[in-house]
Amino acid sequence: MFAEEWAVFPGHYAGHLTLSFAAILSGLLVSVPLGIRAAGDARLAGPVLGFASVVQTIPGIALLALMVPVMGGRIGFWPAYAALALYSVLPILRNTIVGLQGVDADLREAALGVGMTARQRLMQVDLPLAAPVIVAGLRTASVWVVGAATLSTPVGAESLGNYIFQGLQTRNWGAVLFGCLVSAALALALDQVIRLFELSAARRARRLAIAGIGGLGLILAPLLTQLSGPRAAGPQDRSFVGEVEPLSGRTVTLAAKAFTEQYILADLISRPLEARGARIDVREGLGSAVAFNALISGEIDMSVDYTGTIWATIMKREDVPPRAVMYSETSAWLWENHGILAYAPLGFENAYAYAVTRETAREYGLETVGDLSDKPLTVASDPEFFGRPEWTRTRDIYGLSGLKTRGMDSTFMYEAIASGEVDVITAYTTDGRIDAYDLVLLDEPAGALPPYDAFILVSAEAAKDRALLEALEPLRHAISSDLMRAANGRVDLERQRVREAADWLWLQITGSD
Amino acid sequence: MLLSARDLTKRFGDVTAVCGVSFSLEAGETLALIGASGCGKTTTLKLLNRLIEPDAGEVRLGGEEAHQLPAHEWRRRIGYVIQSAGLFPHMSVAANVAVTPRLLGWEDDRIARRTRRLLELVGLPAQAFGTRRPEALSGGQAQRVGLARALAGEPEIVLMDEPFSALDPLTKDQLIEDVAHLRAELGFAAVMVTHDFSEALRFADRIAVMQAGRVIQAGTARELIARPADAAVEALLEAPRRTAESVSAAFASP
Ligand SMILES: Nc1ncnc2c1ncn2[C@@H]1O[C@H](COP(=O)(O)OP(=O)(O)OP(=O)(O)O)[C@@H](O)[C@H]1O
Ligand SMILES: [Mg+2]
Numbered sequence: 001m002f003a004e005e006w007a008v009f010p011g012h013y014a015g016h017l018t019l020s021f022a023a024i025l026s027g028l029l030v031s032v033p034l035g036i037r038a039a040g041d042a043r044l045a046g047p048v049l050g051f052a053s054v055v056q057t058i059p060g061i062a063l064l065a066l067m068v069p070v071m072g073g074r075i076g077f078w079p080a081y082a083a084l085a086l087y088s089v090l091p092i093l094r095n096t097i098v099g100l101q102g103v104d105a106d107l108r109e110a111a112l113g114v115g116m117t118a119r120q121r122l123m124q125v126d127l128p129l130a131a132p133v134i135v136a137g138l139r140t141a142s143v144w145v146v147g148a149a150t151l152s153t154p155v156g157a158e159s160l161g162n163y164i165f166q167g168l169q170t171r172n173w174g175a176v177l178f179g180c181l182v183s184a185a186l187a188l189a190l191d192q193v194i195r196l197f198e199l200s201a202a203r204r205a206r207r208l209a210i211a212g213i214g215g216l217g218l219i220l221a222p223l224l225t226q227l228s229g230p231r232a233a234g235p236q237d238r239s240f241v242g243e244v245e246p247l248s249g250r251t252v253t254l255a256a257k258a259f260t261e262q263y264i265l266a267d268l269i270s271r272p273l274e275a276r277g278a279r280i281d282v283r284e285g286l287g288s289a290v291a292f293n294a295l296i297s298g299e300i301d302m303s304v305d306y307t308g309t310i311w312a313t314i315m316k317r318e319d320v321p322p323r324a325v326m327y328s329e330t331s332a333w334l335w336e337n338h339g340i341l342a343y344a345p346l347g348f349e350n351a352y353a354y355a356v357t358r359e360t361a362r363e364y365g366l367e368t369v370g371d372l373s374d375k376p377l378t379v380a381s382d383p384e385f386f387g388r389p390e391w392t393r394t395r396d397i398y399g400l401s402g403l404k405t406r407g408m409d410s411t412f413m414y415e416a417i418a419s420g421e422v423d424v425i426t427a428y429t430t431d432g433r434i435d436a437y438d439l440v441l442l443d444e445p446a447g448a449l450p451p452y453d454a455f456i457l458v459s460a461e462a463a464k465d466r467a468l469l470e471a472l473e474p475l476r477h478a479i480s481s482d483l484m485r486a487a488n489g490r491v492d493l494e495r496q497r498v499r500e501a502a503d504w505l506w507l508q509i510t511g512s513d
Numbered sequence: 514m515l516l517s518a519r520d521l522t523k524r525f526g527d528v529t530a531v532c533g534v535s536f537s538l539e540a541g542e543t544l545a546l547i548g549a550s551g552c553g554k555t556t557t558l559k560l561l562n563r564l565i566e567p568d569a570g571e572v573r574l575g576g577e578e579a580h581q582l583p584a585h586e587w588r589r590r591i592g593y594v595i596q597s598a599g600l601f602p603h604m605s606v607a608a609n610v611a612v613t614p615r616l617l618g619w620e621d622d623r624i625a626r627r628t629r630r631l632l633e634l635v636g637l638p639a640q641a642f643g644t645r646r647p648e649a650l651s652g653g654q655a656q657r658v659g660l661a662r663a664l665a666g667e668p669e670i671v672l673m674d675e676p677f678s679a680l681d682p683l684t685k686d687q688l689i690e691d692v693a694h695l696r697a698e699l700g701f702a703a704v705m706v707t708h709d710f711s712e713a714l715r716f717a718d719r720i721a722v723m724q725a726g727r728v729i730q731a732g733t734a735r736e737l738i739a740r741p742a743d744a745a746v747e748a749l750l751e752a753p754r755r756t757a758e759s760v761s762a763a764f765a766s767p
Binding site: 106107109110111112113114115116117120125128129134 | 562564583584585586587589593595597599600601602603612613616617660663666
């Protein structure tokens, strides 16, 4: 069981542990001294606690995403670390202040009375008496941080969240479960280890301390498997004997946004690059804006994006030109403004389309989007869709304001339409589930929905590397919408692994493995 | 002269807690500060060991002025006992007693000897009580440990703020006796704050009566009883006098 998951475990686990430990330790190093100062200074305590509480109300995933622009577009370890460290501050800080303020005033006076200096009182009376409260804060922080660290995947830091994000998008519930179980186990184990150390200190029991060290050893043990030998040898290390390796020694960082197609394409693009000797680092599960900013900053060498996405969310254009015009205009804009090379169209489009079940289409006589007007139907899409011009434009052009709208994760939309819970969904045209659920895509004659041609974007820096660009040549115009949809279907419906689907797709493109 | 306070004054905002208080103490002598609640007794005591800094006036101990030393060094020379005992709950009884000697940097076996001796003197033998936590002590036992802690650094003077007032009458009585023995043994001077005239009478060589931040009369108990300086002092003596009369009447006629 979980064979596939174990193969990538060392990297995910090590990433998760490093992030969590670094964040908790930093939180501790900042919070305790700050808490000590604030506990003795009411003017400081208010604002400091206020700030920390505000940080805490920011949802974890938003705080992590925010750290990317705050750190100038950096992705990976540092923004994740910064956000998690901030996150760990509040519980420790609050408990330090509360714990210190809770020390009996008579005792504090007695400490001075017996001749302690302020510092001696702090070390010998205040901190020991506040310690249980501070440690409780530390335990809370460590549970939070280990949990929240699963959210660092979208900002490009490897963690146990990789299982969860990829699993959610590729509907691999086993991977989701695995990621959750391991991170929960880690959180509980860390909590218990801290507790053991606390008890051993309070009771001066060496046995408990030894148990704590043992527990810590167990937590760290999986890292050893990673140290012993190079990263799990897998298809990534495939080497082609006898071929020239113009990219050897180069590491190419690929972005994969958080959906099936992106995972497959990242795997696919790795192949010609690896064949030329490049080492591939895939940052998977990235948010769209995060991926684009990382491309600008050069932290990502390559990503697959879509003309319509760049057009609307990056260029902030609201008009909808024809497909070819949009392609050339986005390419030119990216090159002129960011030096990003729109290398080549992959050949397929992944656009929004309104989809209904064959039954619904028949019942209401639906052929075009306009036919939806004034029907008592509910349309579901991902929550951001209803805030986008795509929606407002189609709504206004086709008179859809009478429809009920429901935001939901795209993973669940298909079940919802199959069960009749909703009537219309916005499907991605390359989604393998369109065929599987026997959905009908409604015509959209006015061209209100923008085209979404998939293209490979190469960062300014990476674009200088001719060998890199040459490696991508086999992918130019290589994937039709049908092919992409079939590959997606293999993962989403047939439950194949991303790698298997990519193998299949590669075979279709090149006729060889 | 061991200790002298001259013109001590302390204001908290508009409240003048202590106003021009002066007194002195010879080595081994005991003084009781007595007076109504809020009259400035505790404040006066804390001015002596610099837990509160005076707005005016000075304190001298053995010829040295308080501010010639850092506050913590000054306090290590002066024992301090408070009503709630104030034992450190995370330390054993022995460790509590050993606190000031440790701060003074004594050698370990000197600390151990001193701790054992003091616990013995206050009636809590180290082998039975030394390793206990303060939470496992009765109120009277805790107060004894507090006393031992105050005396551990071999101070020439001990300040006691209502040390007995949280105890039941029998325990209180026993403790007053014990302090008398300790004084005979160790020979320290003491300033004790109390509300209770009979307690002051038994404990102290001299009594200073305070009112609204001032010492309105100081002298031996006999002098106070014979020549109360004003109506306030007289009022203070009234209750103990009546108690004494009814008690002696009760003992006289069975
Ligand atoms: N830290 C403080 N801030 C403000 N006012 C204070 C402070 N400490 C004492 N006072 C005031 O100074 C006056 C004297 O207080 P003090 O504690 O010395 O009285 P006391 O004689 O010990 O009373 P009690 O017998 O009730 O213990 C009181 O009016 C009190 O309210
Ligand atoms: Mg008082």
